[in-house]
Amino acid sequence: MPVKAAAQIVVVGGGPAGLAAAASAAECGKRVLLLDENPLPGGQIWRAKNGTITAEAEGWRQRAQAAGVEWRGGRQAVAAATGQLWLEHAGGVEVAAWEELILATGARELLLPFPGWTLPNCCGAGGLQALVKAGLEIRDKRVLVAGSGPLLMAVAAFLRQQGARVLLIAEQAPAGQVAAAALHLPPAKLRQAWQLRRATRGVPFLAGCWVEAAEGRQQLERVRLRRGVRRWSLECDYLACGFGLTPNSELGQLLGCALTAEAGIAVNRWQQTSVEHIWCAGEAAGIAGVEAAWRSGEIAGYAAAGRQERTAPLLARRDREQQSSQRLLRRLAPRAELRALAQDTTWLCRCEDVTVGEARPYANWREAKLQTRCGMGACQGRICGAAARFLWGWQINAARPPILPARVGTLAQAAPAPSISTEVTV
Numbered sequence: 001m002p003v004k005a006a007a008q009i010v011v012v013g014g015g016p017a018g019l020a021a022a023a024s025a026a027e028c029g030k031r032v033l034l035l036d037e038n039p040l041p042g043g044q045i046w047r048a049k050n051g052t053i054t055a056e057a058e059g060w061r062q063r064a065q066a067a068g069v070e071w072r073g074g075r076q077a078v079a080a081a082t083g084q085l086w087l088e089h090a091g092g093v094e095v096a097a098w099e100e101l102i103l104a105t106g107a108r109e110l111l112l113p114f115p116g117w118t119l120p121n122c123c124g125a126g127g128l129q130a131l132v133k134a135g136l137e138i139r140d141k142r143v144l145v146a147g148s149g150p151l152l153m154a155v156a157a158f159l160r161q162q163g164a165r166v167l168l169i170a171e172q173a174p175a176g177q178v179a180a181a182a183l184h185l186p187p188a189k190l191r192q193a194w195q196l197r198r199a200t201r202g203v204p205f206l207a208g209c210w211v212e213a214a215e216g217r218q219q220l221e222r223v224r225l226r227r228g229v230r231r232w233s234l235e236c237d238y239l240a241c242g243f244g245l246t247p248n249s250e251l252g253q254l255l256g257c258a259l260t261a262e263a264g265i266a267v268n269r270w271q272q273t274s275v276e277h278i279w280c281a282g283e284a285a286g287i288a289g290v291e292a293a294w295r296s297g298e299i300a301g302y303a304a305a306g307r308q309e310r311t312a313p314l315l316a317r318r319d320r321e322q323q324s325s326q327r328l329l330r331r332l333a334p335r336a337e338l339r340a341l342a343q344d345t346t347w348l349c350r351c352e353d354v355t356v357g358e359a360r361p362y363a364n365w366r367e368a369k370l371q372t373r374c375g376m377g378a379c380q381g382r383i384c385g386a387a388a389r390f391l392w393g394w395q396i397n398a399a400r401p402p403i404l405p406a407r408v409g410t411l412a413q414a415a416p417a418p419s420i421s422t423e424v425t426v
């Protein structure tokens with residue numbers, strides 16, 4: 001039988017939103033369990049580097065610890081039912097029982113297919129950053145940073161600091177939209193953008209420029225770029241290419257939570273989902289940046305602990321931050337030309353070897369899954385599902401357990417739970 005853990009409030013995700021939610025709820029006197037798949041808290045932006053916790057995450061960790069939060073790292077929530085979560089860890093499976101559940105599972109990068117996008121050394125922008133934080137040697141490597149959004153500049157600055165030769169930052173949005181987005185940034189964000197630009201001084205930044213293809217024999221050798229009518233190739237060792245973020249809403253979907261049009265978990269003013277006793281904070285509910293993430297975490301923590309009055313000073317600030325991020329993201333929306341890049345022979349689902357041409361004829365995601373097996377491999381459609389939504393406007397809302405790759409032993413132990421299927425997707 002799986003080991004059991006219980007708390008009044010269980011928080012899934014130890015990033016800014018989850019840390020803030022756990023600390024706030026515990027400060028209201030609740031027994032709180034905070035878990036994350038990573039061994040140390042921090043999430044994406046405050047990700048531990050080479051096993052060392054970052055200063056920002058350490059500040060929140062201390063606050064959470066002082067309030068009595070129980071931290072459980074190295075645990076992936078792979079399935080959920082009312083009142084229970086199944087957690088896989090290196091040594092086995094645990095079942096965590098909850099009265100209130102706060103989902104703070106963050107977001108992942110939106111990767112869009114173009115010819116060659118699955119070649120070795122073609123990574124997501126944040127993906128390459130995470131690999132370097134985990135120890136990948138990038139010194140003196142030639143890196144092209146491309147795609148869209150504020151993450152590009154942050155990644156370029158980080159890679160350069162780590163000794164990479166960043167050749168170019170290519171932002172797909174037109175120059176006019178980038179300038180308008182910058183003009184509408186709140187002063188603190190504008191300062192941050194300016195600092196990042198200084199940190200990448202000397203690296204060309206081209207707006208209205210995008211990757212048409214990645215080429216190489218065994219691995220990436222060069223990237224074909226386009227800007228207006230101009231097309232050219234650039235030799236490089238790594239391509240760091242991402243088109244913004246998409247929410248990790250699968251746990252919420254499993255539990256029946258309604259979604260927003262942008263595939264985030266829909267929440268009300270107090271971060272409560274459409275399902276009673278389930279709350280959601282941070283980017284799992286919508287992409288809005290780190291400040292909005294931890295503020296929404298505090299709101300969720302207080303509200304889940306039954307202390308809504310404590311959220312009053314936080315609501316307006318969270319709303320302002322969310323609105324400013326939404327304005328920015330609208331300006332940087334992926335251009336229509338990106339839909340035409342993938343050829344019939346371009347991979348859509350690399351787990352199950354399904355091409356764009358094989359999936360395209362179907363009317364929706366469900367039919368394409370049934371007929372081609374796209375989205376049924378190890379990543380359960382986390383990459384190709386978001387790409388299919390962008391390419392063909394398909395609704396991707398059919399998460400099923402396990403939501404992350406899990407050991408057969410975990411499935412067997414979780415089998416008695418009514419919501420867990422032991423069907424093997426091979």
Ligand SMILES: Cc1cc2nc3c(=O)[nH]c(=O)nc-3n(C[C@H](O)[C@H](O)[C@H](O)COP(=O)(O)OP(=O)(O)OC[C@H]3O[C@@H](n4cnc5c(N)ncnc54)[C@H](O)[C@@H]3O)c2cc1C
Binds near residue numbers: 077
């Ligand atoms: C790859 C990547 C890199 C980024 N880099 C930057 C950057 O350099 N600068 C910047 O300003 N912003 C960056 N961002 C955006 C930034 O991460 C967010 O604004 C902010 O971290 C959101 O906080 P959060 O708590 O909502 O989510 P996150 O910080 O993403 O935290 C969510 C946590 O939940 C965990 N989790 C998810 N699902 C499960 C599960 N089923 N079981 C257990 N644990 C789970 C994740 O591992 C993660 O630790 C990045 C985002 C991504 C995806």
